[in-house]
Amino acid sequence: MRAVIQRVNHAICTVAGEVTGQTGPGLLVLLGVAPGDSAKTAKALAAKIAKLRIFGDDAGKMNRSVLDCVAQGQGGGILSISQFTLYADTRAGNRPSFIGAAPPEHARELYGTFNAALRDLGLTVGEGRFGDHMVIDLSNDGPVTITLELD
Numbered sequence: 001m002r003a004v005i006q007r008v009n010h011a012i013c014t015v016a017g018e019v020t021g022q023t024g025p026g027l028l029v030l031l032g033v034a035p036g037d038s039a040k041t042a043k044a045l046a047a048k049i050a051k052l053r054i055f056g057d058d059a060g061k062m063n064r065s066v067l068d069c070v071a072q073g074q075g076g077g078i079l080s081i082s083q084f085t086l087y088a089d090t091r092a093g094n095r096p097s098f099i100g101a102a103p104p105e106h107a108r109e110l111y112g113t114f115n116a117a118l119r120d121l122g123l124t125v126g127e128g129r130f131g132d133h134m135v136i137d138l139s140n141d142g143p144v145t146i147t148l149e150l151d
Contacts, residue, residue, distance in 0.1 A: 021126025025075025032086030046117035
């Protein structure tokens with residue numbers, strides 16, 4: 001499972017002009033699922049992201065997690081977007097191959113498990129719409145962008 005995490009001032013997902021999910025200060029998470037990923041992987045990645053200390057403390061040091069921000073009343077939402085293109089293989093030719101991405105039914109299930117695990121930790125989670133063409137508007141804070149991968 002792969003994730004690209006961006007610290008944001010706000011982020012919003014729209015599909016055909018309809019808002020499907022959004023967050024104020026918090027994280028935009030782009031999530032890719034591989035065929036061998038499991039519910040255990042999804043829950044572990046959710047916990048890692050929730051505890052990742054990439055928000056500034058009173059001294060301006062990256063010392064707070066999104067969970068800390070929620071506890072301190074300083075935002076802390078997540079906009080979660082399923083993104084199979086995180087498994088693009090561009091080693092041969094000019095057209096990416098996505099053979100490394102999970103089949104849609106498996107990816108959809110684990111995307112749901114991942115989002116539920118974040119909610120179980122007390123986070124507000126906005127979502128994209130799985131499989132649809134989405135438009136994501138965001139204001140990156142920092143900018144801070146982190147990639148994570150769990151097998």
